[in-house]
Amino acid sequence: MQPAKISFDDIHIKFLSKYQELGFKDKSSLVRSAIDEFVKIVEKKKLLKSALLYAETYKEDSELKDLTNSAIEKWPE
Numbered sequence: 001m002q003p004a005k006i007s008f009d010d011i012h013i014k015f016l017s018k019y020q021e022l023g024f025k026d027k028s029s030l031v032r033s034a035i036d037e038f039v040k041i042v043e044k045k046k047l048l049k050s051a052l053l054y055a056e057t058y059k060e061d062s063e064l065k066d067l068t069n070s071a072i073e074k075w076p077e
Contacts, residue, residue: 001028 008016016027024030058064 016030019025019027019030022030024033058068
């Protein structure tokens with residue numbers, strides 16, 4: 001891992017000081033875990049945005065609906 005110098009507000013420092021109570025071996029592992037969770041949230045939002053865009057496209061495109069329906073009709077039970 002590479003070291004990185006970052007700054008925190010007092011409230012963040014206070015939270016980081018509770019790393020052991022939160023089940024982390026050190027402050028760095030707490031920060032890494034928080035970043036990992038944030039990345040998951042961002043990726044989930046991107047997927048949702050994409051899904052909504054696809055749903056809107058599908059809703060407005062009758063040719064796409066016809067294509068999808070024809071594929072479903074031929075799909076085995």
